[in-house]
Amino acid sequence: MGDTLAEIRQAVIERQRDRIEGLVREVLDEGMEPNVVINNGLIPAMDEIGKMFTEHKIFVPEMLVSAMTMKMGLEVVKPLLKGAQSEPKGTVFLGTVKGDLHDIGKNIVGMMLEGAGFRVVDLGVDLTVEKLMEQVETQSPDIIGLSALLTTTMPEMERVVQELEARGLRDRIKVMVGGAPVSPAFAEKIGADGYGGDAAQAVELARRLSGADR
Numbered sequence: 221m222g223d224t225l226a227e228i229r230q231a232v233i234e235r236q237r238d239r240i241e242g243l244v245r246e247v248l249d250e251g252m253e254p255n256v257v258i259n260n261g262l263i264p265a266m267d268e269i270g271k272m273f274t275e276h277k278i279f280v281p282e283m284l285v286s287a288m289t290m291k292m293g294l295e296v297v298k299p300l301l302k303g304a305q306s307e308p309k310g311t312v313f314l315g316t317v318k319g320d321l322h323d324i325g326k327n328i329v330g331m332m333l334e335g336a337g338f339r340v341v342d343l344g345v346d347l348t349v350e351k352l353m354e355q356v357e358t359q360s361p362d363i364i365g366l367s368a369l370l371t372t373t374m375p376e377m378e379r380v381v382q383e384l385e386a387r388g389l390r391d392r393i394k395v396m397v398g399g400a401p402v403s404p405a406f407a408e409k410i411g412a413d414g415y416g417g418d419a420a421q422a423v424e425l426a427r428r429l430s431g432a433d434r
């Protein structure tokens with residue numbers, strides 16, 4: 221199974237879209253936990269892609285096809301993460317902030333939250349504060365989860381916190397933030413309620429913020 225995990229990483233890195241689904245199915249059929257496939261197969265491959273991009277060994281088009289390959293693998297895992305919960309633990313709005321198109325991490329967080337029994341409303345990428353507020357006014361979530369992968373888009377997170385405050389909604393709606401450049405210190409600085417470093421931490425945090433862990 222370990223070898224197949226290595227092949228999964230390789231398939232993402234080498235953009236083998238024809239192989240990825242079969243490989244993921246293979247390890248799942250052998251009984252590997254979906255979380256292990258994600259955390260030890262798919263995610264480390266994207267880390268490697270990031271390194272190769274920094275070192276100019278690959279460029280945006282290659283990075284994009286690797287991301288597509290990773291997403292194909294995630295789609296195979298996704299149905300297995302859905303929890304058979306009847307009563308949702310709360311509603312989480314998820315989005316990647318304005319100016320930012322990275323959505324792989326957000327999607328994984330969404331899948332894990334759904335698996336843990338939350339109702340997740342995915343508001344997509346390049347999410348403006350205005351669009352988010354429109355949705356907030358109509359659907360009133362318990363938590364807003366924001367993702368940013370670019371240092372230049374991180375300030376958008378603070379704008380969301382400020383807008384909630386301006387509308388008098390800050391006490392009622394919790395804000396959690398994440399994404400590779402985001403840190404606990406940044407979360408604290410902008411007045412968010414918490415930071416999650418990965419999808420497991422995101423679930424733990426959402427449970428705490430919604431009171432579902434009590």
Ligand code: B12
Binds near residue numbers: 263364366371401418
């Ligand atoms: C794939 C990728 C792309 C793909 C994105 C495809 C997609 N649909 O997502 C494409 C090719 C489109 C892309 C484009 C660009 N990218 Co890019 N990209 C990446 C790459 C390689 C991987 C990101 C990823 O998916 N990681 C895997 C996921 C699982 O990890 P994650 O996102 O961090 O998410 C986890 C945690 O952070 C956390 N989390 C995430 N969100 C949230 C939210 C909440 C609420 C919580 C609690 C937790 C949480 O949980 C997740 C699961 O564990 C990174 C390098 C890297 N290592 O990060 C560069 C990287 C982010 N990109 C970078 C750059 C520069 C760009 C471009 C500007 C390149 C260009 N010149 O055009 C554009 C920008 C486009 C835009 N406007 O957004 C830089 C950013 C540098 C910086 N400091 O800002 C990076 C770091 C690469 C590098 N080393 O230089 N990119």
